Amino acid sequence: MKALVVYYSLTGKTKLVSQVIAEALNATLVEIKEAKPRKLGPLVYLFGGFAAITNRGSKINPINVDLKQHETIFIGSPTWGSRPAPAINSFIYKTNFEGRSIIPFFTMGGDNSEKALANITAKIERSQGKVAGSFAIKSYEVSDEEIIVRTKEAIKKYSG
Ligand SMILES: Cc1cc2nc3c(=O)[nH]c(=O)nc-3n(C[C@H](O)[C@H](O)[C@H](O)COP(=O)(O)O)c2cc1C
Known part of the structure; x- marks a missing residue:
């Protein structure tokens, strides 16, 4: 079954990471957009x-994807105030994951993703998802090429 990558990105870094994951795992890629872009x-x-x-x-625009067709769902967000971005909160609050394996990931300016990962894990579990892994990629003063390399490394364990 194909994996799904759902993400929100304001300045493109989470988008880049999401594209790398989707390409490496041949996954479906879905961007969440806010109804009123910032x-x-x-x-x-x-x-x-x-x-x-x-x-x-x-407020987010509706997305057109059948979650039932995807056993594993990657959810990507920038880190905002050590937490997920509001658009990703909305997606998680609205969705019943029905025991699917969820792998949240963040991009971040800083180095510490613990608080954001704990926060998103609790939200995913409240929406019936099973967190099956997680990772975070630093974006500040890291080149896109290096972000691509680090992403490929981080998802090695989820392929195959
Ligand atoms: C409102 C706001 C709050 C942020 N708060 C944090 C933070 O708490 N910790 C952190 O490491 N980076 C923080 N950042 C930096 C972003 O997480 C980082 O630049 C991220 O890679 C941006 O992803 P994007 O390009 O997909 O929007 C913040 C950025 C914004 C715009």
Whole structure:
């Protein structure tokens, strides 16, 4: 059964990681978009950061994918305030994963993904998902080429 990669990305780093995963595992790739796209700038930190630390969702466009066709689902998010982005919260809150294997992953500016992974794991479990792995990729001052290399390394154990 094909794996599924669902992600949200504001500045392209989580998108890059998601594309690498989808290509390496021949997985279906689905981008979550906010109904009202954010403009880059300080307000993203203020409003986006606040929404993230208070575990809020945001309005997202519907996605067209049958989760029943996918046993393994990778869920990718940027780290916002040590938590998932609001668009990913919305996707998780809305979805019943029905015991599927979920592998959350983050991209992040810093080095510490523990808090974000614990937060998203609890949310996935509340939506009946089984967390079967996780990883995080640092994006700040790391070239796209290096991000690609680190992603391939991180997903080795999920192929085959
Ligand atoms: C609102 C906001 C909050 C952020 N908070 C964190 C944080 O708490 N920890 C961290 O390591 N990086 C943080 N970052 C950096 C992003 O996680 C990082 O740049 C990420 O790779 C961006 O992914 P994207 O390009 O897919 O949007 C934050 C970025 C934004 C915009």
